[in-house]
Amino acid sequence: MPKVLFIANHRPNRSPSQRFRFEQYLTFFKENGWDYDFSYLISEKDDTIFYKKGHFFQKLIIILKAFNIRWKDVLRSSKYDIIFIQREAFITGTTFFEKKFSSSKAKIIYDFDDSIWLSNVSDANKKWNWLKNPNKTKEIISVSNIVFAGNQYLADYAKQANNNVVIIPTTIDTEEYKRIPSNNSKICIGWSGSITTIQHFEYAIPFLLRLKEKYGDDIEFKVIGDKNYTHKELNITGIAWSKEDEIKELSSFDIGIMPLPNDKWANGKCGLKGLQYMALEIPTIMSPVGVNTKIIKDGINGFLAESETEWVQKISQLIDSKSLRNKAGIAGRKTTLNQYSVKANKNEYLTLFNQLIN
Numbered sequence: 001m002p003k004v005l006f007i008a009n010h011r012p013n014r015s016p017s018q019r020f021r022f023e024q025y026l027t028f029f030k031e032n033g034w035d036y037d038f039s040y041l042i043s044e045k046d047d048t049i050f051y052k053k054g055h056f057f058q059k060l061i062i063i064l065k066a067f068n069i070r071w072k073d074v075l076r077s078s079k080y081d082i083i084f085i086q087r088e089a090f091i092t093g094t095t096f097f098e099k100k101f102s103s104s105k106a107k108i109i110y111d112f113d114d115s116i117w118l119s120n121v122s123d124a125n126k127k128w129n130w131l132k133n134p135n136k137t138k139e140i141i142s143v144s145n146i147v148f149a150g151n152q153y154l155a156d157y158a159k160q161a162n163n164n165v166v167i168i169p170t171t172i173d174t175e176e177y178k179r180i181p182s183n184n185s186k187i188c189i190g191w192s193g194s195i196t197t198i199q200h201f202e203y204a205i206p207f208l209l210r211l212k213e214k215y216g217d218d219i220e221f222k223v224i225g226d227k228n229y230t231h232k233e234l235n236i237t238g239i240a241w242s243k244e245d246e247i248k249e250l251s252s253f254d255i256g257i258m259p260l261p262n263d264k265w266a267n268g269k270c271g272l273k274g275l276q277y278m279a280l281e282i283p284t285i286m287s288p289v290g291v292n293t294k295i296i297k298d299g300i301n302g303f304l305a306e307s308e309t310e311w312v313q314k315i316s317q318l319i320d321s322k323s324l325r326n327k328a329g330i331a332g333r334k335t336t337l338n339q340y341s342v343k344a345n346k347n348e349y350l351t352l353f354n355q356l357i358n
Contacts, residue, residue, distance in 0.1 A: 002357055003035040004082040005073065005106070007089050011040050013243045014047070016194075017113055018086055020272060021150075024173045028346050034353065037080075039073050041066040041091060051195075066090065070097045077104035081357045084109045085140065087116060093133025095140055102143040107356045110140055113150035113170055115268030117157065146356060150270035151291040166352060169291075170270035174333070174341040177279040180251040186217065187319050190253030190282075192224040192273055194241065200266075201229075203259040203287075207311035208234055214312075215319060224249050250280055254325060255318050258286040259311070271295045275340050278302065278332030283318050283325045285311070295340070301331035 006026075008018050029036060042050055046062045049055050070090055074097060077083060083106045089097040102108050117137040133139075141147055142161040148168040149155035158165045189208065191201045201223060208221060212234060221234045229238030239249065250256075256277030260266040267290040274295060277284040284302040286292040296302040303318075305311040318325050338344060 001033060001035050002081040002353075003037070003079070004029070004084055004353070005077070005080045006036060006038045006084045006086065007073065007101075008038070008040050008086040009088065009091055010042055010047075011044060012038065014044075016272060020170045020172065021086060021111055021113055021148075021168075022084065024171070024176075024342055025346060025349055028342070029350070029353070032350055034350075039069060041069055063091065073097070074100045074104075077101050077106055080104075080106045082107050082109055082353060084111065085144070086111045087114075088136065088140065093136050095133070095136055095143070098140045098143055107146075108144040109146050109148060109352075109356070110144035111148040111168070112137065112154060112158075113268075113270045115154070115157075115265045118265050118268075146352065148352075151268070151294075153267045153290055168348065169340050169345065170272050170275065171340050171342050171345050172275050172279040172336055174279055174337050174343060177247060177276070177336075179280040179282070180248050182252045184220075184252065184254060186220045187215075187254045188220050188222055188252055189255045189257060189315065190222040190224070190250070191257050191259075192241070192250060192276065194225045195228075198223075198226045198229055198238075200258075200260055203261060204257055204311070205231070205234075207308045207315070210308070210312050211315055211319075214316070219319060222249075222252065247280070250276060250282070253277065253280075253282045255315060256282040256284045257311075257315075258284070258292070260287040260289045260292070262287070262289050266290060271340075274302070275336055278329075279336040279341075281329035281333045283328035284332055285314055285318075295335065297335075300328075301335045302328055 006022060010018055012023055013019060026036060049058050050062055083101045085098060138161045141158050144162060147158045147162050147165045149158050149165055150170050152167060155165050155167050193201060211219060221236050223229055223236050223238040225241045226238045227240035230236060258273045269290055271291050274284050274286045285305050286296055288304040288306055296304050298304045303314045305314050
């Protein structure tokens with residue numbers, strides 16, 4: 001039985017990138033003749049320290065422990081047929097481990113779903129920026145046998161360093177993602193993200209304030225992913241993300257929004273927030289940035305909005321019409337099922353794995 005070693009930074013069910021890029025396929029791989037091991041660097045305990053400000057010596061210990069984990073992976077790397085590296089093998093700018101893996105008997109798959117070659121260090125770790133390497137992503141791509149890119153923008157970047165690049169979209173397990181009925185007394189406009197992406201929600205504030213002025217207490221707003229976020233005028237108190245409550249909390253949205261700036265980082269995004277909403281039949285409005293324009297057919301399976309006025313107009317249409325919300329929601333889930341689901345893409349994964357070792 002062929003065997004793959006999955007290499008990632010975070011424990012299972014911790015990172016959206018890992019969950020929606022490979023973790024939800026693990027059972028399928030097992031059922032179809034592939035054994036696997038999963039090696040990650042940051043434990044649940046260390047996670048509480050690593051993304052907080054300060055704690056210099058504790059973070060140094062975490063890095064040293066991570067080095068030990070990866071060195072053990074290098075020593076056993078030739079036991080595997082494939083080593084699947086999701087984003088990076090190590091949490092600093094070094095490509096030492098990727099190069100070691102590439103000199104083993106295993107074939108290397110590199111998977112990425114963001115413009116991670118751009119500088120994007122969390123506020124808690126600004127002092128560690130000197131450990132980053134802007135050329136790291138391209139170096140990893142160059143030593144890989146095949147690259148899985150989340151969209152065309154990322155694929156175009158990868159092709160500068162590797163000719164064997166395949167676009168694999170970020171996908172949703174639509175068997176798991178089924179809407180839970182909620183009894184909202186108001187129309188809920190929701191956003192889901194994380195502490196690091198809450199800045200993107202801020203782009204929505206101007207048009208949400210206009211909607212609040214227009215509809216008053218007939219609407220409410222919800223933010224998932226940053227429990228410390230508050231906005232007094234919109235009466236928002238953010239709630240923490242949890243895997244256990246994720247679908248329940250998302251299902252409380254009547255309208256899902258994904259505002260983004262039109263910059264290089266956002267163009268690398270793979271539309272995950274929007275796809276989560278769409279999978280749950282939540283009518284979805286996204287900024288027309290990057291892959292969003294491929295996912296959404298404006299006015300059919302969702303909406304695209306760029307200017308503040310467009311956002312107000314299109315959300316207003318959805319607030320005013322339950323039938324339009326239902327229609328857009330049903331079409332959105334259909335798009336997810338047909339193009340962006342685990343079911344629609346799992347055989348492509350399996351085929352590429354099998355081809356790589358034959």
